[in-house]
Amino acid sequence: MVKVLISDKLSPRAKEIFEERGIEVDVNVGLEPAQLKEIIGQYDGLAIRSATTVTADLLESAENLKVVGRAGIGTDNVDKPAATQRGVVVMNTPFGNSITTAEHAVAMMMAVARQIPQANESTHQGKWEKSRFMGVELFNKTLGLIGSGNIGSIVADRAQGLKMKVVAFDPFLSPERAKEMGVKKVEMDELLSLADFITIHTPLTDGTRNMINKDTIAKMKDGVRIINCARGGIINEADLLEALNAGKVAGAALDVFEEEPAKSNPLFGNDKVVCTPHLGAASTEAQENVAIQVAEQMADYLLTGAVTNALNIPSVSAEDAPKLKPYMILAEQLGSFAGQLTESGIKGIRIEFEGQVAGLNTKPLVQAVLAGLLRPMTDCVNMVNAPVIARERSIDVAEVKNDRSSDYHTLIRLVVTTERMERSVSGTLFGGDKPRIVEIKGIGIEAELTKHMLYTTNQDKPGLIGELGTILAKAGANIATFHLGRAEEGGDALSLIQLDAPIDEAILKEIRDLPLVSQSKLLHF
Numbered sequence: 001m002v003k004v005l006i007s008d009k010l011s012p013r014a015k016e017i018f019e020e021r022g023i024e025v026d027v028n029v030g031l032e033p034a035q036l037k038e039i040i041g042q043y044d045g046l047a048i049r050s051a052t053t054v055t056a057d058l059l060e061s062a063e064n065l066k067v068v069g070r071a072g073i074g075t076d077n078v079d080k081p082a083a084t085q086r087g088v089v090v091m092n093t094p095f096g097n098s099i100t101t102a103e104h105a106v107a108m109m110m111a112v113a114r115q116i117p118q119a120n121e122s123t124h125q126g127k128w129e130k131s132r133f134m135g136v137e138l139f140n141k142t143l144g145l146i147g148s149g150n151i152g153s154i155v156a157d158r159a160q161g162l163k164m165k166v167v168a169f170d171p172f173l174s175p176e177r178a179k180e181m182g183v184k185k186v187e188m189d190e191l192l193s194l195a196d197f198i199t200i201h202t203p204l205t206d207g208t209r210n211m212i213n214k215d216t217i218a219k220m221k222d223g224v225r226i227i228n229c230a231r232g233g234i235i236n237e238a239d240l241l242e243a244l245n246a247g248k249v250a251g252a253a254l255d256v257f258e259e260e261p262a263k264s265n266p267l268f269g270n271d272k273v274v275c276t277p278h279l280g281a282a283s284t285e286a287q288e289n290v291a292i293q294v295a296e297q298m299a300d301y302l303l304t305g306a307v308t309n310a311l312n313i314p315s316v317s318a319e320d321a322p323k324l325k326p327y328m329i330l331a332e333q334l335g336s337f338a339g340q341l342t343e344s345g346i347k348g349i350r351i352e353f354e355g356q357v358a359g360l361n362t363k364p365l366v367q368a369v370l371a372g373l374l375r376p377m378t379d380c381v382n383m384v385n386a387p388v389i390a391r392e393r394s395i396d397v398a399e400v401k402n403d404r405s406s407d408y409h410t411l412i413r414l415v416v417t418t419e420r421m422e423r424s425v426s427g428t429l430f431g432g433d434k435p436r437i438v439e440i441k442g443i444g445i446e447a448e449l450t451k452h453m454l455y456t457t458n459q460d461k462p463g464l465i466g467e468l469g470t471i472l473a474k475a476g477a478n479i480a481t482f483h484l485g486r487a488e489e490g491g492d493a494l495s496l497i498q499l500d501a502p503i504d505e506a507i508l509k510e511i512r513d514l515p516l517v518s519q520s521k522l523l524h525f
């Protein structure tokens with residue numbers, strides 16, 4: 001019998017749905033990691049919220065596990081690459097708690113504007129401190145929205161109802177969507193300088209971790225108020241505390257913390273800080289929505305193989321699957337390569353299929369490219385919803401097929417046009433099933449994309465390889481493979497270096513500071 005464990009507090013509807021579908025369910029909330037590891041081997045499915053952390057170590061003991069279902073949005077508590085490697089589908093429920101979380105952000109903004117929690121506590125103590133609690137109005141103030149996806153766009157709508165002006169920074173926000181939302185699309189620095197209130201609605205990724213720090217706070221208006229109902233770790237808590245103490249930041253409202261559960265935190269006890277214990281999604285309605293949705297999705301997958309809202313696998317029919325499998329990996333890698341390098345709004349992409357691949361069902365491949373491309377920007381993208389998300393973000397997607405082969409018997413080329421540039425990347429299959437990159441920005445290069453890749457563009461001049469090697473050796477970073485390509489002798493060149501382990505930002509900076517280097521970035525696959 002199929003067996004599921006619910007390891008976080010979910011609405012009882014989830015258990016009922018599993019049971020109605022003939023699935024055995026255990027509910028065991030609050031397990032220590034070691035206890036969970038001990039029992040996880042019995043289960044085909046694991047239903048969680050944010051308290052359970054699904055690590056590579058846990059997955060090693062999960063020999064029967066087929067699906068992890070997150071009743072909620074953020075899946076930063078799940079090691080998705082490790083789950084993918086073990087063939088475990090990771091699903092989330094991308095929309096069930098968006099309204100509730102947006103409402104919490106608005107409530108937190110009001111609470112910090114009028115010091116409601118502090119005034120509440122004082123009044124309960126019988127102090128009647130009318131003059132202590134002087135607030136500010138929201139009317140006519142500028143709200144800076146960082147991240148304008150599902151939750152951010154609802155917050156923008158509600159804030160406009162309160163007659164606030166909304167400016168938004170989101171690399172994926174198109175001018176058309178900004179207009180539709182009634183917000184002004186701005187760059188990050190402009191947002192920081194304009195906003196009276198700043199609210200964050202991005203996932204926690206390598207790109208957003210520590211985004212609000214000493215430097216970004218310095219660019220904010222004096223007396224700014226900051227709201228974070230997204231994820232801890234996006235705001236540097238030590239830097240925020242310093243800015244609160246210096247009076248630069250007038251108040252902060254935080255639902256999420258660097259370390260959760262947050263039992264102690266340097267910001268606790270600070271009179272300018274309003275805190276809630278990760279309550280963004282905590283409404284009866286949202287919890288009912290996400291519990292029902294996750295149970296239905298997991299039951300469908302476990303009983304019929306149907307896939308909805310999966311973050312790490314494509315939806316493909318059983319017949320096409322074996323033929324498409326190596327191409328799916330290649331397509332996702334090409335998208336991910338371009339997505340990780342893209343730092344401005346994408347206007348359009350063109351996917352060209354040449355030779356053998358042009359004769360296959362390329363629809364899932366387009367979806368795989370899009371999912372790879374959009375994943376660095378949003379937790380919610382999967383092979384199924386990637387085209388919808390691309391459409392919502394006004395990204396034009398064009399597909400070109402040519403069954404004649406050129407230099408390679410089969411080739412996928414991705415061309416991404418952003419607000420600033422056009423970038424192409426192509427790949428083929430070696431030996432019928434081994435994905436290889438064969439071209440980047442018109443420059444020929446042959447490389448396998450593995451877990452940690454250092455991508456560098458530079459001028460083709462003697463000495464660079466030695467300098468790169470020296471920096472990496474000094475940092476103890478082992479080079480597994482080294483691939484080079486150049487447009488012409490002495491011209492633009494690039495390298496893809498496969499590393500055994502990631503390198504930190506300081507080493508990357510050293511590489512970027514080399515006179516011959518124009519760009520260097522660590523990519524993960």
Ligand SMILES: NC(=O)C1=CN([C@@H]2O[C@H](COP(=O)(O)OP(=O)(O)OC[C@H]3O[C@@H](n4cnc5c(N)ncnc54)[C@H](O)[C@@H]3O)[C@@H](O)[C@H]2O)C=CC1
Nearest residue numbers: 073074147149150151170172202203229230280281377378
């Ligand atoms: N406090 C709570 O209980 C809850 C927190 N969340 C958090 O809220 C986050 C956002 O949720 P949704 O709006 O549903 O996700 P979404 O995927 O619809 O929107 C996220 C947006 O952030 C943008 N983004 C990514 N990197 C960015 C960057 N560096 N700068 C500016 N924008 C960037 C993306 O382009 C995207 O538009 C989730 O990832 C989750 O971590 C979600 C639900 C409940």
Ligand SMILES: O=C(O)CCC(=O)C(=O)O
Nearest residue numbers: 049050071072073074281
């Ligand atoms: O499940 C919760 O309470 C948290 C929800 C959340 O953070 C999410 O959906 O990303």
